[in-house]
Amino acid sequence: MWRWLSVTLAFALTGCFVSATPLITTATADYPLPNQALVQKYHFLAGAWHVAESAEMLRVGGEYVLRLENGDEHFLLKRIDPGKYIAQEQSPDAKETRFQYALLVIDGPRIAEYTFTHSLNERQDDECAALAPTEKRQLGIVDTPEGDCSVTSVESLRAVFLKLLETAEQPKFVYLVATP
Numbered sequence: 001m002w003r004w005l006s007v008t009l010a011f012a013l014t015g016c017f018v019s020a021t022p023l024i025t026t027a028t029a030d031y032p033l034p035n036q037a038l039v040q041k042y043h044f045l046a047g048a049w050h051v052a053e054s055a056e057m058l059r060v061g062g063e064y065v066l067r068l069e070n071g072d073e074h075f076l077l078k079r080i081d082p083g084k085y086i087a088q089e090q091s092p093d094a095k096e097t098r099f100q101y102a103l104l105v106i107d108g109p110r111i112a113e114y115t116f117t118h119s120l121n122e123r124q125d126d127e128c129a130a131l132a133p134t135e136k137r138q139l140g141i142v143d144t145p146e147g148d149c150s151v152t153s154v155e156s157l158r159a160v161f162l163k164l165l166e167t168a169e170q171p172k173f174v175y176l177v178a179t180p
Contacts, residue, residue, distance in 0.1 A: 017100070017148070020150070022099050024154065027062075036058050037177045038055075039057050044170060073089060075088060080161070086102075103165060113171050116161075116164050
């Protein structure tokens with residue numbers, strides 16, 4: 001019998017916080033999610049959550065894999081605070097190798113995912129503008145020409161994500177996860 005949990009996760013991570021090399025490896029990752037689950041993906045549109053697609057989630061070796069209609073997405077998680085995890089996914093763009101990051105907040109059966117993409121400020125083309133230059137220097141964060149924040153450590157991401165979470169609005173996606 002399957003047990004259903006309400007979960008928010010964005011496995012198709014986008015923008016804002018990126019790195020050229022992985023900050024999380026299979027050796028340093030944490031595994032708080034089930035090894036196998038069925039998920040139903042929801043997105044927020046016109047004031048309500050709507051089903052976007054269904055998928056299977058598996059743990060394959062040291063990675064989680066989300067099997068979506070348009071291909072598999074591989075990701076890792078790293079615990080940064082009680083109930084809070086950094087999610088790392090390699091960019092699906094074959095022209096570049098970069099890793100993208102989001103924050104997962106796990107509270108019992110609820111997992112909220114925050115990308116902080118285009119929610120930091122009014123300028124859609126400069127997502128790092130919400131961070132003061134002194135904060136960026138202290139955390140080793142560099143603006144990229146694309147408007148992303150290039151990060152070099154889990155500690156930097158932890159500090160930024162915990163700060164941004166204080167003023168975050170709603171998660172980007174919601175998944176309903178069925179576990180055996």
